[in-house]
Amino acid sequence: MGIFDRIFKKQEKHLNTDEHFRAFSSNPDLNYCQLSNLKDNSKAIEFIENNSIYLKHVESGKSNQLNELIEETIVFLVTWDAYCARTIGSLKRKIENKEISKLSIILFEENEGDIRLNKSESWYFKYIYVLNNESKEYAEMIGRVPMLIKIDKTGKIERTETGLIE
Numbered sequence: 001m002g003i004f005d006r007i008f009k010k011q012e013k014h015l016n017t018d019e020h021f022r023a024f025s026s027n028p029d030l031n032y033c034q035l036s037n038l039k040d041n042s043k044a045i046e047f048i049e050n051n052s053i054y055l056k057h058v059e060s061g062k063s064n065q066l067n068e069l070i071e072e073t074i075v076f077l078v079t080w081d082a083y084c085a086r087t088i089g090s091l092k093r094k095i096e097n098k099e100i101s102k103l104s105i106i107l108f109e110e111n112e113g114d115i116r117l118n119k120s121e122s123w124y125f126k127y128i129y130v131l132n133n134e135s136k137e138y139a140e141m142i143g144r145v146p147m148l149i150k151i152d153k154t155g156k157i158e159r160t161e162t163g164l165i166e
Contacts, residue, residue: 041143
């Protein structure tokens, strides 16, 4: 057994499966790969419950507050993480199968110009929001893993979920 075989033995069992994205996660049993020093999204969720988050819809340029996205499925993502990429694919299927009718994808580390340049041809471009300047500091509270928030009819958080969304 060579050195690379020993190094990648743990990952090998995931590489040739449908869940190959788990191969290089520090804990493949979790539905996310911890990418920051934050343990979870509890600070981010607590902040949303007690503060206004200001967003900008990239396609239209319209500004919104998070709690104005009534009855929407809102997902905070980064574009470079395998779990987030898998979540984007799952969201596409959910839209196509009419399991989700209202969707907002918040790319909280991206800026509007880069999204227009790199994502304008993607299926999900029309759903993308970024954090407005007033809310940029909020990005530091998010654990760099998929985070779903569902807003009810009153503008309050109905449900949250962290990790791979399938």
